[in-house]
Amino acid sequence: MRAGVSISTVSRVLNNHPYVKDSTRKRVEELLAEMDYVPNYNASSLVRKRTKTIAVMLPDISNNFFATIFLGIEEKASQNGFVVIFGNTSEDVNKEKEYMHMFLERRVDGIILDPVSVKGESLRPILNNEVPLVLIDREIVGMETSLVSSNNEKGASELVEYLIERGHERIGLITASKETSVFDMRNRGYFGALKRAGLEVRDEYIKVGTKPVQEVGHSLVQSLVRCDPAPTALFAANNGLAIGAAHGLRELGYEVPNDMAIVCFDELDNGAVLDPFFTSMNQQAYEMGVKATDLLLKQISKELNVTKKIYLDPHLFIRRST
Amino acid sequence: MRAGVSISTVSRVLNNHPYVKDSTRKRVEELLAEMDYVPNYNASSLVRKRTKTIAVMLPDISNNFFATIFLGIEEKASQNGFVVIFGNTSEDVNKEKEYMHMFLERRVDGIILDPVSVKGESLRPILNNEVPLVLIDREIVGMETSLVSSNNEKGASELVEYLIERGHERIGLITASKETSVFDMRNRGYFGALKRAGLEVRDEYIKVGTKPVQEVGHSLVQSLVRCDPAPTALFAANNGLAIGAAHGLRELGYEVPNDMAIVCFDELDNGAVLDPFFTSMNQQAYEMGVKATDLLLKQISKELNVTKKIYLDPHLFIRRST
DNA sequence: CTGTTAGCGCGTTCAC
DNA sequence: GTGAACGCGCTAACAG
Numbered sequence: 001m002r003a004g005v006s007i008s009t010v011s012r013v014l015n016n017h018p019y020v021k022d023s024t025r026k027r028v029e030e031l032l033a034e035m036d037y038v039p040n041y042n043a044s045s046l047v048r049k050r051t052k053t054i055a056v057m058l059p060d061i062s063n064n065f066f067a068t069i070f071l072g073i074e075e076k077a078s079q080n081g082f083v084v085i086f087g088n089t090s091e092d093v094n095k096e097k098e099y100m101h102m103f104l105e106r107r108v109d110g111i112i113l114d115p116v117s118v119k120g121e122s123l124r125p126i127l128n129n130e131v132p133l134v135l136i137d138r139e140i141v142g143m144e145t146s147l148v149s150s151n152n153e154k155g156a157s158e159l160v161e162y163l164i165e166r167g168h169e170r171i172g173l174i175t176a177s178k179e180t181s182v183f184d185m186r187n188r189g190y191f192g193a194l195k196r197a198g199l200e201v202r203d204e205y206i207k208v209g210t211k212p213v214q215e216v217g218h219s220l221v222q223s224l225v226r227c228d229p230a231p232t233a234l235f236a237a238n239n240g241l242a243i244g245a246a247h248g249l250r251e252l253g254y255e256v257p258n259d260m261a262i263v264c265f266d267e268l269d270n271g272a273v274l275d276p277f278f279t280s281m282n283q284q285a286y287e288m289g290v291k292a293t294d295l296l297l298k299q300i301s302k303e304l305n306v307t308k309k310i311y312l313d314p315h316l317f318i319r320r321s322t
Numbered sequence: 323m324r325a326g327v328s329i330s331t332v333s334r335v336l337n338n339h340p341y342v343k344d345s346t347r348k349r350v351e352e353l354l355a356e357m358d359y360v361p362n363y364n365a366s367s368l369v370r371k372r373t374k375t376i377a378v379m380l381p382d383i384s385n386n387f388f389a390t391i392f393l394g395i396e397e398k399a400s401q402n403g404f405v406v407i408f409g410n411t412s413e414d415v416n417k418e419k420e421y422m423h424m425f426l427e428r429r430v431d432g433i434i435l436d437p438v439s440v441k442g443e444s445l446r447p448i449l450n451n452e453v454p455l456v457l458i459d460r461e462i463v464g465m466e467t468s469l470v471s472s473n474n475e476k477g478a479s480e481l482v483e484y485l486i487e488r489g490h491e492r493i494g495l496i497t498a499s500k501e502t503s504v505f506d507m508r509n510r511g512y513f514g515a516l517k518r519a520g521l522e523v524r525d526e527y528i529k530v531g532t533k534p535v536q537e538v539g540h541s542l543v544q545s546l547v548r549c550d551p552a553p554t555a556l557f558a559a560n561n562g563l564a565i566g567a568a569h570g571l572r573e574l575g576y577e578v579p580n581d582m583a584i585v586c587f588d589e590l591d592n593g594a595v596l597d598p599f600f601t602s603m604n605q606q607a608y609e610m611g612v613k614a615t616d617l618l619l620k621q622i623s624k625e626l627n628v629t630k631k632i633y634l635d636p637h638l639f640i641r642r643s644t
Numbered sequence: 645c646t647g648t649t650a651g652c653g654c655g656t657t658c659a660c
Numbered sequence: 661g662t663g664a665a666c667g668c669g670c671t672a673a674c675a676g
Binding site for chain 1: 645646647648649651652653654
C-alpha cells in the first residue's frame with residue numbers, strides 16, 4: 001500500500017489494535033486523514049456479524065408521545081455507539097411486516113417495536129432469526145418477549161376514581177378495540193373503578209372505535225350524548241380520542257367541563273401550551289424509550305438472557321377539562 | 323446446494339433475474355420460504371454499491387415541527403424502498419459531526435440535514451465523498467447544496483405587518499443568532515416591515531439569545547419589558563422562544579395580549595389543542611420533508627444533477643395572543 | 645510487531 | 661439456463 005504498509009496493518013490501526021508500532025501507527029493515521037478515508041462499516045459488519053444498528057418501529061412519529069419515546073431510544077442508543085433505523089407503521093400491519101423484513105435483511109442487532117399486529121403476525125421471522133426484540137407500549141398476549149410499558153389498568157382506574165370523587169356517577173368510556181393490549185387494560189381499569197365504587201356498568205356508555213384517532217373520537221361522542229340519561233363525564237382511552245371527542249362536544253353545543261367533564265390517557269399538551277386543558281394520565285414516554293433500549297442493549301450483549309417486563313407508573317395531571 | 327442448485331441460481335431467483343427456468347425458480351423459492359431465509363442486504367450492498375438507506379439529522383425530534391418533517395421524509399423514502407437512519411443532533415455540532423461520520427461509514431446513499439453547524443464544519447467529509455446531500459430548514463451560506471426551506475423573511479414580515487395593522491408601533495424582537503440562517507432571515511423580515519411602515523428600529527427592543535429554546539425566551543423577555551417605553555407587542559422568532567416568553571410575561575404579571583401581544587414563527591399547538599393560543603406563522607413541515615426526500619432521491623438516481631433550492635410559503639394563523 | 649491467507653454473503657462475469 | 665470463479669472491503673487467524 002501507499003504507506004509501504006499492508007492492508008491488515010491499516011485495519012489494526014483503525015481498530016486500535018495494541019500490536020502496532022507507534023511510529024507506523026502514526027504514519028498510517030496521517031495518510032488516512034490526508035485521503036479522507038472512511039472505512040466501510042458494512043463490510044466490517046459482514047465479518048464481525050454485528051451492525052451496531054437497532055431498528056425502531058412506532059405507529060406515528062408525529063404524535064408527541066411516540067416522538068418522545070423515540071428521543072429516549074435515540075439518545076440511549078447513540079450513547080452506546082448504536083445507530084437507529086426507523087419505520088413508521090401508521091397502524092398498518094402490512095407496513096409492519098415489510099419493515100420487519102427490511103430490517104432483518106439489514107441484519108440489525110435488535111428491534112424495538114410498538115406492535116400494531118395484535119397476535120404478533122409479523123413477528124414470526126424475528127423469532128426464528130433469534131434477533132433480540134423488545135416490545136414497547138403495547139403488549140402481545142402470549143408472547144415471550146421483553147416489554148416496557150405503563151401500568152395502564154392502574155392509571156385508568158385512578159382517572160375514573162378521580163371523576164367519581166368529583167361526584168360523577170354516570171361516566172362514559174370512549175375507547176378502541178381490546179385486542180390492543182393497552183386499551184384492554186384501560187378498559188379494565190374503568191370497569192374496576194366503577195365496580196369498586198358500586199356504580200353500574202352500562203353497556204350503552206361504552207363506545208368502542210376501530211382506531212384510537214381523532215375522527216373516531218369525534219364520531220363516537222355523538223352517540224354517547226344520545227344516551228338517556230346522558231353521562232356527565234367521559235373517559236377517553238387515549239389522546240386522539242379525547243381531542244376528537246372534545247371537538248365533537250363543542251359542535252354539539254356542549255361545554256366542557258360543565259356539561260360534560262373529560263379525562264384522558266396520554267398527554268395532549270406536551271409543554272407547547274400555556275394553559276393545558278385536559279385532565280390526563282401522562283405516561284413516562286422518554287423513560288420508556290430509555291428503558292427499552294437499555295433492555296435491548298443488554299440482550300444484545302448477552303448481559304441479560306431472560307425476558308423482562310417493566311411497567312412504569314403514569315401520572316395524573318388535573319386541568320380544566322374536569 | 324440443498325435444492326441441487328448452485329448458489330448463483332439462488333441469487334438469480336432472489337433478484338428476479340429473467341434467465342431462470344420456471345420450474346427451478348419455483349423449487350428454489352419453496353425451499354427459501356421453508357427455511358425462513360432472509361438475504362443479507364449488507365453483503366449485497368457491498369457489491370452493488372448502494373444501500374437503499376438515507377440518513378436524517380434533525381435538532382430535536384420531540385419538537386413537533388421536526389417530527390412532522392421527519393414523518394414526511396420517512397413516508398416518501400419508504401414508498402421508494404428506502405430505509406431511514408436517524409440522528410438527533412440536539413443543537414450540538416459535535417454530535418452532528420459524529421453522526422455524519424457514522425452515516426458515511428455505513429455508506430448511506432444520501433443525507434438530509436438540518437444543520438446546527440453554521441459554516442458547514444461537519445460537511446467537509448461529505449463533500450469529498452460525493453454523497454448526495456439535501457439541507458432542510460436551515461441554510462448554510464456559500465454552500466452549493468440542494469435545500470428545502472421556508473420563505474422565512476417574507477413570513478416574518480407578514481407577522482410584523484399584521485401587528486402594525488393592529489395598531490402596534492413599539493414591537494420587540496426575541497430571536498437567536500443570525501448565524502443560523504432562519505433567524506437571520508426572520509430578523510430581516512422584522513427590520514423590513516418596520517422600515518416600510520416608517521417605524522423606528524430600536525436596538526433595545528431586539529434581544530438575541532444563544533439558543534432558540536424556552537429558557538432563553540423566558541429570560542430575554544425580562545429585559546424586554548424593562549425598556550422605557552416598553553413594547554406593546556413582541557415577535558418571537560420561533561416556537562420555543564415564544565412559549566418561554568409567554569411564561570415569563572405571566573410570571574411578571576403581564577397579560578397577553580392586553581399588556582403585550584405575541585406573534586411567533588412556527589406552529590405551537592399542532593392540533594392537539596382545543597383552543598390554540600398563539601398567533602403564528604406555520605411552516606409546511608410535512609411538505610418540506612417530502613420535497614427534500616424527493617430532491618434527494620432524484621440526486622441519488624442521477625435523475626437530477628444540479629442543486630436546487632425550494633422555499634415554501636408559511637401560513638399565518640391568527641389566534642388569541644394578539 | 646507485521647504481512648499473508650482465507651473467508652463473511654452476495655452479484656457478476658464467463659464458460660459450458 | 662446454469663455452475664464456477666472472482667471480488668466487493670474488511671477482520672481474523674497464522675506465520676514469520
